[in-house]
Amino acid sequence: MRVELVWSPQAGDVQHRWLQLTQGATVESALRGCEDFMAAQNRPLAELRVGIWGRVRPLDTLLRERDRIEVYRALTVDPKEARRLRYAKRGERIVSRHRPLAGKS
Numbered sequence: 001m002r003v004e005l006v007w008s009p010q011a012g013d014v015q016h017r018w019l020q021l022t023q024g025a026t027v028e029s030a031l032r033g034c035e036d037f038m039a040a041q042n043r044p045l046a047e048l049r050v051g052i053w054g055r056v057r058p059l060d061t062l063l064r065e066r067d068r069i070e071v072y073r074a075l076t077v078d079p080k081e082a083r084r085l086r087y088a089k090r091g092e093r094i095v096s097r098h099r100p101l102a103g104k105s
Contacts, residue, residue, distance in 0.1 A: 001022070001023060001063070001066075002020055002065065003021060003030060003065075003068070004019070004068045004069065005031070005069045005071075009073075011076075015040075021063065026062055026063065027057060027058075027063065030063060031045055031059075031071075032045070037071070046059070048071055049071070052067050053067070
């Protein structure tokens, strides 16, 4: 079966590989089977956050045909803090296009 492995070693750099695996393969065996991925890792596999199609899954999860394995990096900036800094830099309220201003109809 074929699965896709996607990881981002640093911001702006996304790597992906198609892996050919046997039926019954797990996420862990897929990660260990990709030499490029293993060479880029400096942490044990048990410490990684891994998901399939955007949902975090344990390493012993069985894979299915055409699954997309995603390895997540830790956040470098707290999203709330980043928004606060953007607000301070702009000096005005940040308005989301999905949320109307209060009091307007």
